Amino acid sequence: MRKVVISVLGQDRPGIVAAVSRVLLEHRCNIEDVSQTILQSEFAGVFIASIGSGLTPEALRAHLEQALAPIGLLVTVKPLEPRRGAQPPASEPFVVTTIGPDRLGLVAGITEIMADFGVNITTLKAAFRGGDDPRRNIMIYEVDIPSAIDRQAFRQALRDRAAALGLDLSLQHRQIFEAIQSI
Numbered sequence: 001m002r003k004v005v006i007s008v009l010g011q012d013r014p015g016i017v018a019a020v021s022r023v024l025l026e027h028r029c030n031i032e033d034v035s036q037t038i039l040q041s042e043f044a045g046v047f048i049a050s051i052g053s054g055l056t057p058e059a060l061r062a063h064l065e066q067a068l069a070p071i072g073l074l075v076t077v078k079p080l081e082p083r084r085g086a087q088p089p090a091s092e093p094f095v096v097t098t099i100g101p102d103r104l105g106l107v108a109g110i111t112e113i114m115a116d117f118g119v120n121i122t123t124l125k126a127a128f129r130g131g132d133d134p135r136r137n138i139m140i141y142e143v144d145i146p147s148a149i150d151r152q153a154f155r156q157a158l159r160d161r162a163a164a165l166g167l168d169l170s171l172q173h174r175q176i177f178e179a180i181q182s183i
Helices: 016-026 057-071 106-116 151-165 174-181
Strands: 002-011 030-039 042-051 074-079 091-099 120-128 137-146 168-173
Touching: 002 016, 002 057, 016 030, 016 042, 016 057, 057 074, 091 106, 091 174, 106 120, 106 137, 106 151, 151 168, 168 174
Parallel strands: none
Antiparallel strands: 002 042, 002 074, 030 042, 091 137, 091 168, 120 137
16 A cells, blocks of 8 residues: 555644545545644644555545645645665664743754754654743653764754753653653
8 A cells, every 4th residue: 555644734623634534535545653733723733544456545635625626624644655865874763842031043953953964853742832931831842862973062962052042941851751651
């Protein structure tokens, strides 16, 4: 079976996932992975689904648009491409958390350091709700840090950038982060 990536965006309301999954079921598509969230008032969902040989990604998009456009949702469907090139390097999961006043360039500043060190961001959650109240502005990055990099240099580069941006930063192995969160 071929796989597709489906993205759905629009104003949040009850029943969006039900509407998407109903169309997929009607066309005998199997949902393999889903990630969805609500950002402020906007729904954002990404679905990976396998489709039968008799259905094209374009036809599936048309079916989804027919069902979802009346409720104001935008849909894209594209084939899931196999990973190209070399496999990702061996890595370990970490969590980077920043807290501090909101200002222009926070995400760009931190992610630039991650990119420079070849660190892959697997999940990013950021909420800027408090202006200068640092307790209401937080970014949580789940990242895969390549085993081969100099972790001390990476940690120092992150801390230096965070300080320049007025942020408090912590870097923890994901297992430690999860253990602390469960207490």
